[in-house]
Amino acid sequence: MQAKIVLLPGDGIGPEVVAQGERILQAVAKKYGHSFQFTTCPIGGCAIDEFGDPLPEKTLAACRESDAILLGAVGGPKWDDPTAKTRPEVGLLKIRKELGLFANLRPIFVSPHLVSSSPLKAEVVAGTNILFFRELTGGLYFGKSGKETNADGGETAFNTMIYSTHEIERIVRLAGQAARGRNKRVTSVDKANVLEVSRLWRRVFERVMKEEFPDIQFENVLVDAMAMYLVARPKSFDVVVTENMFGDILTDEGSQLPGSLGMLPSASIGSSGPGLYEPIHGSAPDIAGRGIANPLATILATAMLLRHSLKLDAEATAIEQAVDRVLAKGHRTSDLAMGGPSIGTTEMGSLVLAELA
């Protein structure tokens, strides 16, 4: 197979972890006889520095023409000035919107080898395997927003959480389909006791599930309760579907179940066109440039890329198994080492490569 892959390393530890992802993809291409053509483009803070724009037109054009995109992370203290004209995060939100990437898949899987790295008790987390579907191009992050100065000199600011039937239906369908290949249960998370938009979300969710997925069990959980259940009984969830901000927050919470944000990949997909794959962690400016970031989330993101965008299932599984073997042998980056001996970013990449070969 021939494929065009765009690399968007971004800021902070982004370039370090994407470099490892690229090595893995190159090794897969070689081993399985594929030809991947890589193009690297700027996004986020580094793109603001160079072009004054967190998502330069050229970057977007290269992404549109590609088969899949691998992103590192965007943002950092350098671009945090609240009065700045634009922000790195704007680039990420814009690429999601422009490419129609409405579904963000975030698997939260606790490897048996990492149970002891979790801040929770082993008996609570062991066996956790949740697939989150976070709606990614609607809701509070994209609704009308504004700010104004009041007569009393104070200020007022607002954001709007807004969803339409069609936006809810399409993500619920993806969640339902995914549940068919898993344990056949879908949990929808909302705040229907308070928010009108959640009441619409719940009505649409229940209708789609009843009409189109009679074989799948479903339930509704309020977001505040879900924050609690996620740490109290994470094993009881299979597929979870929720709106943009609830998904953003709950998946960061969920990322602690396997002990580190550094383990979790994500896939952002639309109804057609390239998908965007990234670790769910951010740019981690505190450790950037030190060669100690955990590259496994990005490496696992390359597996998602191969599976979802290129339909290379065997290759994806080979990467996941290689990661599993490296962890089984006890190798840990510092985020997982709990004060014990740890290895660096490149070394971890090399170990996965060795297992792949």
Ligand code: IPM
């Ligand atoms: C994420 C990140 C982004 C988001 C930020 C960087 C805009 O937190 O992918 O979860 O909120 O979607």
Ligand code: MG
């Ligand atoms: Mg987030």
